[in-house]
């Protein structure tokens with residue numbers, strides 16, 4: 001049985017690299033990524049699972065890192081926005097003006113990136129289901145829709 | 156962000172989990188079993204729950220099993236809602252899981268977590284009630300198989316230290332004609348003013364509800380009222396309302412009058428949908 005009692009150093013796999021972090025078992029993944037690893041792309045918004053600004057990928061699936069313990073992420077592949085290197089969705093956001101202030105953007109990008117990888121032929125219904133997980137305060141929704149459509153083969 | 160600290164345990168076997176709970180309980184650590192964990196984190200964040208130890212069940216193979224064999228669908232309690240939707244073995248359950256929180260949350264919330272959590276709606280429970288699921292419970296040193304209607308009767312009857320390992324559904328239920336609708340007050344992603352799930356089994360309709368009373372339920376009396384022959388829908392609905400197992404919820408997500416209005420219109424829609432279903436009477 002794996003035990004984490006009090007503050008300890010654990011190893012996380014982030015963007016393909018092993019990274020050591022000193023955590024309390026109650027630390028959420030979002031703060032560990034930001035404060036210990038300097039990966040500030042995942043943003044704190046509501047800190048309650050509502051806005052999606054903190055979304056990262058765990059084994060390729062989108063997860064809100066404000067509602068995941070860092071300890072839980074051990075043994076899984078964590079991908080943050082910093083791990084996307086010129087992914088098609090990043091280019092599509094630029095070309096379609098998919099952001100204004102940009103605060104929500106990394107969360108949206110992670111969801112879109114995961115969707116394109118898992119369901120490259122997603123229909124409108126599936127795209128809407130996935131993207132409803134995120135909120136854009138600047139209401140860039142239409143442009144984000146164009147961006148994801150441009151990389152989904154069936155759209 | 157969580158304003159207190161706790162220790163984290165991730166057992167590899169059911170025995171380890173049960174033993175850890177017992178020891179931590181004995182040591183005054185107020186342990187809680189942890190599956191998806193999203194509800195525990197959001198409740199802990201606002202000091203609505205307190206614990207000094209969480210026991211994460213996700214490394215226990217029996218809790219993550221997910222297979223559809225020749226006779227039955229076996230779902231570990233730590234299987235996520237999104238995994239259930241992607242596999243789509245049981246379309247009614249897929250529908251129910253697809254309307255709980257949002258898609259990204261469905262990648263974290265587990266079937267066991269939705270049913271054992273403190274949020275009252277437990278919408279994944281409705282298809283399990285309708286299909287008379289069996290529930291495998293880790294209880295002390297042994298596993299027990301219990302009908303869902305025994306383990307859940309307006310509340311979950313789990314003893315302290317017990318946890319749900321698996322849900323099992325007979326294959327015959329997976330392909331029955333079904334109806335599922337979730338009505339919310341404003342937003343699509345919200346708690347329900349009413350969630351209604353129904354299956355048509357050998358010409359007889361079975362119904363299950365969430366958001367209507369303070370707990371989800373399935374009621375033989377309500378099913379009997381609905382299945383009466385030769386009675387107008389209005390009269391059947393009136394009789395069903397008389398058999399509700401508790402007061403209608405009256406809160407910010409919907410007043411009691413509004414919820415009853417939604418119930419009536421939804422049941423009238425169900426009547427129309429049933430006419431289109433195969434083997435409908």
Ligand code: FES
Nearest residue numbers: 045046047052066
């Ligand atoms: S900060 Fe995590 S969902 Fe809003």
Ligand code: FES
Nearest residue numbers: 100102136137138
């Ligand atoms: S671009 Fe500003 S919140 Fe989305």
